[in-house]
Amino acid sequence: MSVITLDHVTKKFGDSVVVNDISDEFRDGEFITLLGPSGCGKTTMLRMIAGFEKPTSGEIRIDGKVVSSADTFVPPEKRELGMVFQSYAVWPHLNVFANVAYPLKIRKVPKAEIKEKVEKVLEAVHLSQYAKRMPSELSGGQQQRVALARALVAEPKVLLLDEPLSNLDAKLRERMRFEIKEIQARLGINVVYVTHDQGEAMTMSDRVFVINSGVLQQVGTPVEIYRKPENQFVADFVGKVNFLKGVSENGKIKLDGIDGTLDYSGEITGAVDVAVRPENIRISEENAHFRGKLLSEYFTGDTNDCRITAGGNELRMITDAATYKHFSDSETIGLYITDFIVFPASDSDFRKIMT
Amino acid sequence: MENKKKFYFDVKWLFIIAIVGFLLVFQVFPLVYLLIRAFFAEGSFSLDAFTRIYSTSMNWSCVLNTLITASLSMVFGVLIAFPLAFLVGRTNLYGRKLFRTLFLMTYMVPPYVGAMAWLRLLNPKVGTLNVFLESIFGLSEAPFDIYSIGGLVWVLTTFYYPYAFITLSRAMENMDPSLEEASRISGASPVKMLFTVTLPLMLPSIASSALLVFVAAASCYGIPSIIGAPAKIYTITTRIVDYVYVGSAEGLTDATVLAVFLMVLALVILFISNFVIGKRDYITISGKSVRPNTVDLGKWRIPLTILTGLFAVVVIVIPFASVFATSFTVNMGKSVFEEGNFTIKYWETIFSRNSIVKSAGNSLISSVWAASLGMIVCIIMAYLLKRTNVRGRSIPDFLITVGSGTPSVVIALSLIMTMSGRFGINIYNTIWIMVIAYMIKYMLMGMRSVVSALSRVSPSLEEAAQVSGAGWLRRLKDVVFPLIGPSVVAGWFLIFMPCFYELTMSNMLYSDKTKSLGVDLFLYQTYHSQQTAAALAGAILILVAVLNIVLSKLTKGKFSI
DSSP, X not given: OOOEEEEEEEEEETTEEEEEEEEEEEOTTOEEEEEOSTTSSHHHHHHHHHTSSOOSEEEEEETTEEEESSSOBOOGGGSOEEEEXXXXXXXXXXXXXXXXXXXXXXXXXXXXXXXXXXXXHHHHTTOGGGTTOOGGGSOHHHHHHHHHHHHHTTOOSEEEEESXXXXXXXHHHHHHHHHHHHHHHHHXXXXXXXXXXXXXXXXXXXXXXXXXXXXXXXXXXXXXXXXXXXXXXXXXXXXXXXXXXXXXXTTXXXXXXXXXXXXXXXXXXXXXXXXXXXXXXXXOSSSOSEEEEEEEEEEOSSEXXXXXXXXXXXXXXXXXXXXXXXXXXXXXXXXXXXXXXXXXXXXXXXXXXXX | OHHHHHHOOOTHHHHHHXXXXXXXXXXXXXXXXXXXXXXXXXXXXXXXXXXXXXXXXXXXXXXXXXXXXXXXXXXXXXXXXXXXXXHHHHBOOTTHHHHHHHHHHHHHSOHHHHHHHHHHHHXXXXXXXXXXXXXXXXXXXXXXXXXXXXXXXXXXXXXXXXXXXXXXXXXXXXXXXXXXXXXXXXXXXHHHHXXXXXXXXXXXXXXXXXXXXXXXXXXXXXXXXXXXXXXXXXXHHHHHHHHHHHOOHHHHHHHHHHHHHHHHHHHHHHHIIIIIIGGGOOOOOOSSXXXXXXXOOGGGHHHHHHHHHHHHIIIIIHHHHHHHHHHTBSSTTSOTTSTTOBOOHHHHHHHHOHHHHHHHHHHHHHHHHHHHHHHHHHHHHHXXXXXXXXXXXXXXXXXXHHHHHSOHHHHHHHHHHHTBTTTSOBOTTSHHHHHHHHHHHHHHHHHHHHHHHHHHSOHHHHHHHXXXXXXXXXXXXXXXXXXXXXXXXXXXXXXXXXXXXXXXXXXXXXXXXXXXXXXXXXXXXXXXXXXXXXXXXXXXXXXXXXXXXXXXXXXXXXXXX
């Protein structure tokens, strides 16, 4: 239904750069997630799209119309967006119906139509029977649905969500992921979703924007950013990963301290960082790339979560639950790497990071 | 287990009983006695006394004057405080910090100082400001007359709007900014947002701040006694004090009835704002740090800053400056800047005249006692209230709140009636009757300070020390006191300061030997020498300012007043 264009958008608070020169286009009907650690600038980015912050430089366009630039600024109330706030921001002096009806009242929609639309949207978020309740009589999850209904009721071109699930308990959080995704798919609207939870980003998004310290690290589908992270930060922030240092030469990678090599068909040569996901390490005596000593193992139900040391490297391996208690502690086992990612060596040592 | 608990005697009860006992004897009993006396003046139930209030025009007019001046001050106070709180708290006005300090300063200045200043500025014949305006605009007579209902309302308003300012600022700053943003993103313009979201959310705070100003203005004695008396405008408070001075039985009965009227008015309002409005208060402090968004004033930024600055100059700078100017003036009919009209002899007087030094000493002793005893009560009560679930722990808190909400004249009158030997306790004419009156009136300030400090200290901090093996006293010493210490000191000063220059209760309770600083100042202002009074007031202003700075440093800005 609409296209959001970011054109060299930069935001500074005083001297600190919060968003650094981001350009991209959110396409029609896309579910976009801005993902990054807290303080990375993702919320500021969202607030600039909403119109609560002015970019220091650069331009933002919605459907080709400039909403923020050096000489134009459209205030939030004129942008026809829907937004769900992290604190929900459900007005405590209005009941559920009045909260949801508010955007329509502002737009001077006739009363009968307001009633019809509010009832419809309340039904969509499963709150029909709560229309007369005051917010203080609702649970956190219900308040969150009120906020969602209010954001959707005026049929906005774009729905902005600022960590909407972070205050909910784990079970509800997981259910709401699917409900939000389903509503988005049904209405076909654009969603810009801010989160620091990579699980949410993976399950809901069409494209994920990974941001760190105001700098866009990678844009891609969930599969792309997981399987083909463009740098160590993305590999580390999205999913779990082990980092090893090594040298790439003649289609082989020699890992530091490890007796054994990996076959590599990529183009990077010289000193490299090798990222290995814990689930891409397998136990195999016959195809073993190298051998490691089992330090500890934890049974999680569906997997066996192991710590292994190999030549001074500590590795995490997540493997089949059936292997639990198969080996004794400190036993040396053969390890096979099914997949790995190679980066040119960076100055910082990522090996210490165990996630 | 259940049975054992029943017989378990909690030591904490001893403290509660001691404190409640103290409050029952010195606060509840005297107030209840006033009530009884008002209805049973001649031994049997009668409303005669009340009918007399309505039938004698002298009494009736003072009730009317009180209601009129308090209502008008309330309306004007809120009308002034709301925009100020908004400008200072939520916009990019220049000099917001300075303005905040200025507006809050009035809060700790004794009201009679304001009355003195405005008397000097707006006297219809020689008022400095009147004379100035006359010469500028070529007027044939003074534009303002302080000796009027309008003058009284003006001074009351300029002194009590800070009460509303504090409440409203706090509410505005604690509001979750996304509540307003949600309105903007829903399509509301800033003005529409103000009327549909901000104002409705603020309504409980506006109402309670208005009531606060009303009660403060209605209970005030210093301002109406200095301004109203020469103008023959009497209020309930000045009338009560007059009756007490006369001392006849009928006079005391009339005073009692007027006091009961004022007390009921104040306590009903206290109840409404605490329990009715308080329940509807939407402004809750969330655990998250709330950063209210700042409204950009755009092209209005400079004009509004100038306007706010003008207001501060008129309401704060000019009156305080006039007090200091007066204290250096030889002939009150001429400007202090005229040749030979400048002197420092009044400042020498206040530090050398025996009677004044003696009064200052009396005030120092009684307010140190009131603050120290008061803080002991406050610390124990705050601890029981916040850290235990002993039953009845909130009773003293309730009584302390009621005591502070009771008008000063009423507290003093009730103590005069009950503590002069009639019921086995005679502390009349001693310093102790003043200490007790001060404690009842001002303990709440200390209580608030300690309670809020304790609320900020998470119980888990103490539990962590407990788990580490620290006993009760050790925990207090190692964890609790270092964290709440500054607030305890702040609380002590918050009780000490208003007691030190207290006028209303002291004026009714003093004897020759226990004359306090406030009383002395008042007597100089009314009968002897306005310059001496001004010098005393100036000294008090400096003391307040210095203590305020110390407090602010001590608590890192949390508890300056």
